[in-house]
Amino acid sequence: MSASSGSGRAAAPRKPWAALRAKMTQPRSRRMEQPKDREAAAQQISLLQMLRISGAKPKIMLMGLLCSLVVSASNVATPTAFGVVMDAVAGGGSSEAKRSLLVLIGIYILGTFAQVAETALLRLSSETVAANLRVRLYEKLLSRRVDFFERTPSAKLNSILSNDINVLQNVLTNEVTKIIQAVLEVIVVLFLSMRLGGPTVALALLLCLPINALGAIQYQGWVRKSAQELAGKFASAMADSAEKLSNITVVRAFGLFSYAKTRYERMIAECTAVGVQQGIREGLLRGFLKNNANVTAVAMLSFCAFAPTARKLTPGNALTLVFMSINMLQNFSKLISACGEVSKALGSTTSAVQILQLPDAPAGTAIGDAEQAGGGTRASFASRTMERELRDSSETPANVWSKESAGAIRFEDFSFAYPSRLEHPALRDINLSIPAGSSVALCGPSGSGKSTLANILLNLYDKSAVRTSGRVQLDGHELESLGTDVGRLVGIVQQESALFAGTVFENIALGDAEYSSGQVDMSDERQVAALRERVEEAAASAGACEFIARLPQGYDTHVSKSALSGGQKQRVCIARVLLRNPRVIVFDEATSALDNAAQLVVLDTIQRLIDSRKYTIILISHRLRALPHVDQLIVLRHGTVAEVGTAQQLLDTPHSAFARLHALEDASITRQRYT
Ligand SMILES: Nc1ncnc2c1ncn2[C@@H]1O[C@H](COP(=O)(O)OP(=O)(O)OP(=O)(O)O)[C@@H](O)[C@H]1O
Ligand SMILES: [Mg+2]
Structure with missing residues (x-):
């Protein structure tokens, strides 16, 4: 094993900035890569594009449209029938009036059936659209890397998946129907008015429309903007409340009620x-449209009474035309307000669209995350996608490497800055070589970059979002080029144990590649028994068997927030990683939540793993005295490698950083003992 720091161990730069400044003056090819501007401007999208993206079924929508045509015909039948009946009464022809009424009843019955069919079909269509959008969004989110989630709070993403899609679904069910009907009715009314009163009457009616249209265009601009603003503000409020509720223990312990309440109230x-402002704008438009409808009706009446062309109309036709003009304007108002609602919905789905328009996940997706989220639900989309990914990746050169993989790690002049702190690299000029099957312990003060260095191996960040320079290799292959294999080859047990809703068994089983990719048939007893054996073996290695046996339902106990202690959760996580059987295992403060007895069990496990030489082990721990026997110690300071050597070598080096850390730990233990 060899390891060194480009900036020197003992010769760590006195001014941390000097190295970075020097780097910045290097030729462009050697500089840390600049991230692209990831926050692309909000992309607007039309309803048709949205329908296309969401995989709406055109046939179902077309059938709904046909039903709308029948409903529209039944709606315009009423004014026509009024005119016919009136003329029949005025002319004394009651049999004609009866016939018209019978026809009218027939149209109404047909209209009722058409209405039922239309509603059902459009609902079916909108449910399909909403379901497809949710699955596609979720799939996109699962394939994002960590930098994306650092920029976007999870509550906001939940809000997009629930509220924003609900708004769109509502619009597709209700408002699209209104638009279709209104357009059809306006066309039918114009056609009938042409037949009854001639082109002048139709033209007079048509002239009323542009005034309304102008109002509508302005209104839609307003509505879309404020809907977008409202959706953003609401998502922030949801993110804030979700954060407080999920940390209710801290809120209670610190008495943060009024702080949390005031903040939420303000949001x-x-x-x-914004909602009230939107309401005022809506009110303005509705008032305008309503008055315009009344004015048009009076104008139409006057036209029929005084205009030379209208004098030829029968009283019944005149009445029909007046009703039709009111009907048409009302429909036009409906059309405009429905367009406003569509606009509003498209405004509030801007964030969803932005996510959908993100490029598909590059090969380096943190597949472990996707597997964990999709595991156990064999039919789930995420799971199927993952299966496909696993299948596809079997053809890639990366997979060939994975079969021969041994777990040798190499950092070469490597520097790294997080997306939110691009000017302050967390790692600088790292040069390390960790042979396959060896073990190292990363030590150093808090914030020195230990977790960052370990996390680099998981390929969590999108290269365009962070700043990096140099290279990291696994078995001689660039980390970036290894794609999804990285998730299968590097396992990590972290400080915070992440468990998912489900039983202890399911949580451990997620580490099993076959189970998490849906290849275990849970109705086949033999397969389940084999899986159970693997799970129990992993649990035994993680020192989790005993406490699981004492749980009310053993392995079938549901993991909820309070069902397991911190230490127990962590042992379940360790078992999950062991079951994955990776080439490299990182233990990042993995034993910090365990009591002494449990810690000894886990440390024994880690020691066994180290001694087996089957894995490359990277151990991060502040408790230097409790470290298992590792091949080398790497001491980090301010993001650089300060020292490398065996524990004895470093302790024997005068004024070494490791000796100082050791002394500090001794002092801390002594202090705890006597205070
Ligand atoms: N997601 C992040 N975004 C921005 N900066 C981060 C992020 N995570 C860590 N950092 C910063 O990077 C530096 C190294 O952090 P890191 O978590 O690697 O330290 P550490 O040595 O593991 O500390 P500890 O012993 O406390 O766990 C710190 O200055 C920290 O503030
Ligand atoms: Mg850490």
């Missing part, structure tokens, strides 16, 4: 203000 007040 909701902002939502209300």
Whole structure:
């Protein structure tokens, strides 16, 4: 094993900035890569594009449209029938009036059936659209890397998946129907008015429309903007409340009630203000449209009474035309307000669209995350996608490498800055070589970059979002080029144990590649028994068997927030990683939540793993005295490698950073003992 720091161990730069400044003056090819501007401007999208993206079924929509045509015909039948009946009464022809009424009843019955069919079909269509959008969004989210989630709070993403899609679904069910009907009715009315009153009457009616249209265009611009603003503010409020509720213990312990309430109140007040502003704008338009409808009706009546062309109309036809003009304007108002609602919905789905328009996940997706989220639900989309990914990746050169993989790690002049702190690299000029099957312990003060260095191996960040320079290799292959294999080859047990809703068994089983990719048939007893054996073996290695046996339902106990202690959760996580059987295992403060007895069990496990030489082990721990026997110690300071050597070598080096850390730990233990 060899390891060194480009900036020197003992000769770590006195001014941390000097190295970076020097780097910045290097030729462009050697500089840390600049991230692209990831926050692309909000992309607007039309309803048709949205329908296309969401995989709406055109046939179902077309059938709904046909039903709308029948409903529209039944709606315009009423004014026509009024005119016919009136003329029949005025002319004394009651049999004609009866016939018209019978026809009218027939049209109404047909209209009722058409209405039922239309509603059902459009609902079916909108449910399909909403379901497809949700699955596609979720799939996109699962394939994002960590930098994306650092920029976007998870509550906001939940809000997009629930609220924003609900708004769109509502629009597709209700407003699209209104638009279709209104357009059809306007056309039918114009056609009938042409037949009854001639082109002048139709033209007079048509002239009323542009005035309304102008109002509508302005209104839609307003509505879309404020809907977008409202959706953003609401999502922030949701993110804030979700954060407080999920950390309710801290909220209670610190008495943060009024702080949390005031903050939430302020955010909701902002939502209300935008909502009220939107309401005023809506009111303005509705008032305008309503008055315009009344004015048009009076104008039409006057036209029929005084205009030379209208004098030829029968009283019944005149009445029909007046009703039709009101009907048409009302429909036009409906059309405009429905378009406004569509606009509003498209405004509030801007964030969803942005996510959908993100490029598909590059090969380096953190597949472990996707597997964990999709595991156990064999039919789930995520799971199927993952299966496909696993199948596809079997053809890639990366997979060939994975079969021969041994777990040798090499960092070469490697520097790294997080997306939110691009000017302050967390790692600088790292040069390390960790042979396959060896073990190292990363030590150093808090914030020195230990977790960052370990996490680099998981390929969590999108290269375009962070700044990096140099290279990291696994068995001689660039980390970036290894794609999804990285998730299968590097396992990590972290400080915070992440468990998913389900039983202890399911949580451990997620580490099993076959189970998490849906290849285990859970109705086949033999397969389940084999899986159970693997799970129990992993649990035994993680020192989790005993406490699981004492749980009310053993392996079938549901993991909820309070069902397991911190230490127990962590042992379940360790078992999950062991079951994955990776080439490299990182233990990042993995034993920090365990009591002494449990810690000894896990440390024994780690020691066995180290001694087996089957894995490359990277151990991060602040407790230097409790470290298992590792081949080398790497001491980090301010993101650089300060020292490398065996524990004895470093302790024997005068004024070594490791000796200082050791002394500090001794002092801390002594202090705890006597205070
Ligand atoms: N997601 C992040 N975004 C921005 N900066 C980060 C992020 N995570 C860590 N950092 C910063 O990177 C530096 C190294 O952090 P890191 O978590 O690697 O330290 P560590 O040595 O593991 O500390 P500890 O012993 O406390 O766990 C710190 O300055 C930290 O503030
Ligand atoms: Mg850490």
